[in-house]
Amino acid sequence: MPHTNTTSFQDTPHRQGTREERPSDDGAIRLQKLLAQAGFGSRRKCEELITEGRVEVDGELVTQLGTRVNPRSQKVRVDGSRVRLDGRHVTLALNKPRKVLSTMDDPKGRFTLRDIVGDKYERIFHMGRLDYDSEGLILMTNDGELSQHVMHPKYEVAKTYIATIDGHIGGNVCHRLVTQGVQLEDGHISFDRCAIIDSNRDTTIVKVVLHSGRNRIVRRVFAAVGFPVRRLVRTQIGPIRLGDVKPGAYRVLSATEVRSLSKEVGL
Structure with missing residues (x-):
């Protein structure tokens, strides 16, 4: 699984400054x-x-x-x-491939996030999860305060997904999932936004935005209306975009990105 060697500003050699x-x-x-x-x-x-x-x-x-x-x-x-400018803190945007667990260790020996980030960063942890068969953006940090705010229900940030759906669905389905939502076993849920990107006779590609962090929520919503999800990729969390990070790789967020994420969650 490929690794991306990234460098944050604190890793860059500094010119010896003046006394002041x-x-x-x-x-x-x-x-x-x-x-x-x-x-x-x-x-x-x-x-x-x-x-x-x-x-x-x-x-x-x-x-x-x-x-x-x-x-x-x-x-x-x-x-x-x-x-937020503590040189000990680092926040990563990681692209989780399918068949990788959103955890740092697995007793069964399956691939985990640790296989991607290694042991380079001390006490780093993932903020939220993706299910085993889903792909895309996971944020990781060793900043405890930032992690608590990102994962706290009070500060649920918007998450964007690209879903490939079995079957051909029309705009009326997306409209219903935004305006009416569906009732699941753990409560009612509706999307913030839903838009069809592309479709053919067998599949439909849909962009979905929602705030909920419930387990497998996008898959369960589409299954509830009769359209199973074939592939699911998370592309954005709050202001942070996955960008061109390849599956199985990661990048270090810039100070500006960390600042925008912190503002999003009330820090």
Whole structure:
């Protein structure tokens, strides 16, 4: 199974900075440098964010450019959104193939997510699951706070799937699944969006968006209306897209992507 070697900003060799730019003994760095590393633009742009009164540190508005902060112990927000820049944390977008378990270990020796990510990242864990026969995007992180928020029912983020359905279905089926939904054994469910992408005499390809994280929910919904799912691929979770990551590979999310995901789940 192929691995993708990816590099995050903290893996890139750094040029030796000036005395003012280097972290202090307690790990504190200048606020504008931290914001630049977090993807808020150039150092000058980040200085403007500070002087415009858009940055808070530990709940206090900061407008002084000389302010130093410790990214591991202090909370920084820009326009109310949390800036997450702990170099120990990493978040991955992984493309799970079929016949891979959404777990890190399996006593029966089947392929798991660990076979894809290996042991490169300490204490990394998956945020949500895909069933054994489904494919696509799984988010993984060693950021406990981010993981709790992504998986908490209060912050259920929208998930996008491409489903290949047995049989030819019309737009009326999609319309019903959005406006009326279906009653399953564990409760009522409806899609946020449903659109037919392509179809022929034997199969229909459908794009589905929904917030529910219930087990095998897309497969169960289509089965309930008489159209079994032949193939299911998750392509997006909240603002994070799978992109061109190949099956059995992964990529490290950028600081900007992590920030957008954090904002989506209330961090």
